[in-house]
Amino acid sequence: MPLDIYVNVAIGGILTGLVYGLMALGLSVIFGVVRVVNFAHGEMMTIAMYLAIVLFARLGLDPLLMLAPIAVVLFVAGYFLQLRVINRFITRPEHSQFLLLVAIAIIIVNVLLMIFGPDAQSVQTSYSFDSYQIGPIIIDATKLYAGGAAIVVAIALVAFFRYTTIGTAIRACADNYTGAQVVGLDVNRLYALTFGLGAACVGAAGTMLVIIIDVTPALGPAYTLLAFVIVITGGLGSMSGALLGGVLIGLTEAMAGLLFSPSAKSMFAFGILVLVLLFRPQGIVGRRTA
Amino acid sequence: MIARLFDDITPRGQALLAIVLALALAAPFIVNDYLLSVLIVTLYFAYTGQAWNVMMGFAGQLSLGHAIYVGLAAYAAAWLFVQFKVSPWIGLFAAIPIAALCGAIIGFLAFRFRVSGVYFAILTIAFAEFARIGFDHFTAVGGSAGLFLPVSGYAKYDLWNLRGGPEMFYYVILAMVVIAFLICRALLRSRIGYYLLAIREDEQAARALGIDTFRCKMIAVVISAGMTAPAGVFIAFYNNNLFPEQVFHISQSIEIILAPFIGGAGTLFGPIIGAALLQWLAESLRVVLEAVGIDMPGSKQVFFGFLLLLVVIAAPEGFWPGIAARFKITRRK
Numbered sequence: 001m002p003l004d005i006y007v008n009v010a011i012g013g014i015l016t017g018l019v020y021g022l023m024a025l026g027l028s029v030i031f032g033v034v035r036v037v038n039f040a041h042g043e044m045m046t047i048a049m050y051l052a053i054v055l056f057a058r059l060g061l062d063p064l065l066m067l068a069p070i071a072v073v074l075f076v077a078g079y080f081l082q083l084r085v086i087n088r089f090i091t092r093p094e095h096s097q098f099l100l101l102v103a104i105a106i107i108i109v110n111v112l113l114m115i116f117g118p119d120a121q122s123v124q125t126s127y128s129f130d131s132y133q134i135g136p137i138i139i140d141a142t143k144l145y146a147g148g149a150a151i152v153v154a155i156a157l158v159a160f161f162r163y164t165t166i167g168t169a170i171r172a173c174a175d176n177y178t179g180a181q182v183v184g185l186d187v188n189r190l191y192a193l194t195f196g197l198g199a200a201c202v203g204a205a206g207t208m209l210v211i212i213i214d215v216t217p218a219l220g221p222a223y224t225l226l227a228f229v230i231v232i233t234g235g236l237g238s239m240s241g242a243l244l245g246g247v248l249i250g251l252t253e254a255m256a257g258l259l260f261s262p263s264a265k266s267m268f269a270f271g272i273l274v275l276v277l278l279f280r281p282q283g284i285v286g287r288r289t290a
Numbered sequence: 291m292i293a294r295l296f297d298d299i300t301p302r303g304q305a306l307l308a309i310v311l312a313l314a315l316a317a318p319f320i321v322n323d324y325l326l327s328v329l330i331v332t333l334y335f336a337y338t339g340q341a342w343n344v345m346m347g348f349a350g351q352l353s354l355g356h357a358i359y360v361g362l363a364a365y366a367a368a369w370l371f372v373q374f375k376v377s378p379w380i381g382l383f384a385a386i387p388i389a390a391l392c393g394a395i396i397g398f399l400a401f402r403f404r405v406s407g408v409y410f411a412i413l414t415i416a417f418a419e420f421a422r423i424g425f426d427h428f429t430a431v432g433g434s435a436g437l438f439l440p441v442s443g444y445a446k447y448d449l450w451n452l453r454g455g456p457e458m459f460y461y462v463i464l465a466m467v468v469i470a471f472l473i474c475r476a477l478l479r480s481r482i483g484y485y486l487l488a489i490r491e492d493e494q495a496a497r498a499l500g501i502d503t504f505r506c507k508m509i510a511v512v513i514s515a516g517m518t519a520p521a522g523v524f525i526a527f528y529n530n531n532l533f534p535e536q537v538f539h540i541s542q543s544i545e546i547i548l549a550p551f552i553g554g555a556g557t558l559f560g561p562i563i564g565a566a567l568l569q570w571l572a573e574s575l576r577v578v579l580e581a582v583g584i585d586m587p588g589s590k591q592v593f594f595g596f597l598l599l600l601v602v603i604a605a606p607e608g609f610w611p612g613i614a615a616r617f618k619i620t621r622r623k
Contacts, residue, residue, distance in 0.1 A: 037408045088603075089602075092606070094352075094407055094408060095346070095352050095555075096602055096606055098352070098408065098411070099551060099598060099601075099602045100599070100602045100603075102544060102598065103595050103596070103598035103599040103602060104595070104599070105595075106544070106591055106592070106594055106595035106598065107592055107595035107596065107599070109588075109591070110588035110589070110591040110592040110595065111588070111592055113586075113587055113588035113591075114586045114587070114588045114589060114592065117587075118587065217588075221540055221541070225415060225416075225419060225540070228412050228415075229416070232409070232412065261427065263423070263426060263427070263434075264423055264426075264427055266419070266423060267420055267423040267424060270416045270417075270419050270420045270423075271420065273412070273413075273416045274399075274413065274416050274417070274420070277403070277405055277409060277412070277413050277416075278399055278403045278405070279403075281403070281404075281405065281409065
């Protein structure tokens with residue numbers, strides 16, 4: 001195989017990986033602040049995906065334009081899920097929280113299955129088969145747009161946490177729960193806000209993935225796992241780690257699909273996860289905590 | 291010795307237990323084939339739940355990858371049977387060590403490298419998913435096209451080769467559930483059992499008391515994996531087919547944990563009560579939905595989801611502790 005095929009596949013993998021990274025960023029933010037592991041993460045993303053598909057099929061609205069509205073819908077859903085349900089589980093044991101989210105995940109997957117059926121659905125936009133050519137390198141337009149949008153959303157999120165008062169308050173909650181309460185922060189609302197932001201991230205990522213891949217309800221659990229693989233690889237709770245992990249996994253999957261078989265690609269992602277869990281449990285950019 | 295295992299159950303509880311066991315023994319003569327198949331599935335999940343319970347309920351290690359033990363054992367016994375006509379009873383001697391060894395490897399890596407809590411759960415998922423995709427590409431045992439067991443050419447009831455009607459499978463799985471129950475009860479009364487409970491409650495305190503927590507957790511994972519193996523052999527011979535997308539799938543692992551959680555993790559009756567509640571309610575729901583003309587894939591799982599939601603919110607200890615107290619089945623400690 002000539003070299004330019006590898007380069008093309010690698011670029012496609014990196015761009016897809018950026019979208020993965022954004023999805024994982026949502027998981028990382030929720031875990032980093034609320035300390036709850038969102039086992040319904042991929043399932044929340046499939047909700048966004050089907051929203052995008054329905055909006056496109058019924059109203060002809062381009063998924064890229066629907067990015068912000070769908071992210072807002074997911075934000076509101078995540079906000080109230082945290083405020084009304086998950087908040088009650090903050091002090092419960094880990095497996096109790098986990099079961100709560102597994103229950104939510106099971107319900108989401110199968111309600112989608114009941115509504116949309118098991119068959120794959122996709123969105124065919126006017127630019128679905130466009131590509132940009134730079135010398136011998138060919139880049140799919142859909143992946144370029146999706147990867148670009150992922151970077152924009154991720155930068156906005158990082159800026160929010162770094163430069164706004166609310167963002168600072170949320171980081172305070174993450175650093176010291178009791179301390180945040182002592183200085184009078186409404187921790188429950190900030191948690192809800194954080195969960196909403198995490199949900200918005202995954203909503204945005206889902207909307208973008210719709211133009212790259214076909215959607216089935218079964219994607220939910222698969223992407224939940226993928227999000228875990230990414231955040232653990234990058235370092236749980238680290239924002240840059242999530243993006244970096246996403247790119248790494250996207251690249252690995254693309255190369256494995258090219259060199260072996262596309263259906264075996266997630267084996268490599270899981271292989272990386274096992275290695276990272278054993279030898280660098282804090283993740284690639286994470287710091288070791290005692 | 292057996293009697294000693296039941297000394298914490300009130301006479302009333304023992305009577306109830308005897309009645310339930312008698313009914314279970316008589317069931318194939320009472321119910322039709324459809325209900326019998328529901329009972330078999332119920333007992334299957336009661337059994338796997340009991341095996342899983344050794345890890346989570348006793349030792350507090352949340353495994354979300356028990357499908358890997360089911361799958362490995364199922365494939366080992368089925369492959370031996372298809373290739374060399376090896377009886378599944380002999381196949382058990384391959385299936386159990388393979389599953390136990392796999393459990394030992396996962397346990398060793400996890401516990402040696404101090405992977406715990408949610409990370410441990412994710413590690414177990416990763417191994418199961420790795421196996422699922424691996425077996426999808428493992429063409430010697432059929433790959434994603436599946437492995438099929440020959441059904442014809444055997445006597446009507448061939449217990450040695452596990453070929454026969456649902457009644458035979460029913461009694462096999464019933465015996466497995468009873469044996470698993472007795473093993474778990476004996477384990478819980480043993481020194482190791484108390485060590486495991488101590489680790490579940492507070493691992494650091496257990497270590498401070500001089501308990502070799504690494505060794506105890508290894509024992510728990512090996513017992514749990516080894517106990518899960520016969521379930522895999524059973525399901526392979528009961529279904530007569532194996533697909534990596536089914537036996538190794540994460541939904542299989544999740545379904546295994548539902549029964550003990552709903553019944554009450556850490557209790558011995560929990561997995562049995564939970565499996566019965568889960569399967570019977572789900573089947574009733576299906577019948578009702580069919581009667582009103584709704585036949586949608588996924589409706590059963592949605593129901594599972596809501597039931598689990600109800601349990602985690604309203605009865606986080608599961609249903610068994612409440613039932614036991616209400617009907618005065620176990621003695622107060």
